[in-house]
Amino acid sequence: MSVVGTRPELIQAAPVSRALAGRCREVVLHTGQHYSPALSGDLIDELGVGVDRWLDVGSGSHAEQTARTLLGVESAIVAERPDIVLVRGDTNSTLGAALAAAKTLVPIVHTEAGARSFDQTMPEELNRLVIDRLAKVLCCSSDQGVANLAAEGIVTGVRVTGDVTVDAVHANAPSERDAEAIAADLSLARDAFALATLHRAANTDDPTRLRGILAGLGGLDVPVVLALHPRTAAAMSRDGIVAPPSVRVSEPLAYRTMLALLRLARVLLTDSGGLQKEAYVLRTPCVTLRDSTEWTETVTAGWNRLAGADPERIVALARDFVPPSTRAALYGDGQAASRIADAVLDA
16 A cells, blocks of 8 residues: 655655556555645646545644544555555655554555654654654665664664655656746746745744745845745735745646756755755755755755745855755665565565
């Protein structure tokens, strides 16, 4: 049973499902944590992910989302009797599914294991800590994940698979020519714009942080395309916050369109974990609109900077951001899905 609940999890699921095809029966369960067409339904169609079971977790507090997932996944486990439950990352869907599997004594395979921001004010960090203690097999995106787990005394079942984000980018990123055509249709040109996303509750639920981030985006010397998450749109409407004139607000972009713009943007500004890695793969400098990141390797490598919500810091870090000329393959060779499939079958 392969559990997904959010846009990034769907992106990661597609390559793994292809790698598992013909080797075992996979039941894909979507919790419904991301339920809007822009974040879920359209992406399912775009990537061709086959969803076998749906829950209706929807919005709500962390406790509500986790509890609904726990109940729904438990029922699905009782009905399907899976040998393995595969979970991804650090969402409430992932935590609820891992708890359901552990309580029904089904072994858990966890991808993106060992990622740590070392900031327990982040709900995702708490989720990671719990999930990694429940998992039988821990598939790490990088050597840093292995080191983080070892420091916590977790050494059994740990393996480096690489990150399936790399597989997904390689499979779906438009070519340079196609990316330029997509950008041209949106009146954008290479290195003449910045790309931004913003969705985490710590930023959207705090009007001061949200205003500061938008002010920072508006202070850049290039136009900014802000692909607006429904949570952020609702927060801006609720608090009477308007984007600066130089920030072009759009609906969430289709995955391949997002990759095309990410390839061509001068800089990415985001609070998304997945996009930090996608930017690294596509060699685009990233300014993270958070005070910490679980993908610390990208900061150490010089391709990611932490700006928080301070507008002056955002502008200073984004301006003339030239990363190193070299870039190590931190997250593998694009064959992570095959290694994860092997881990599932070995569990």
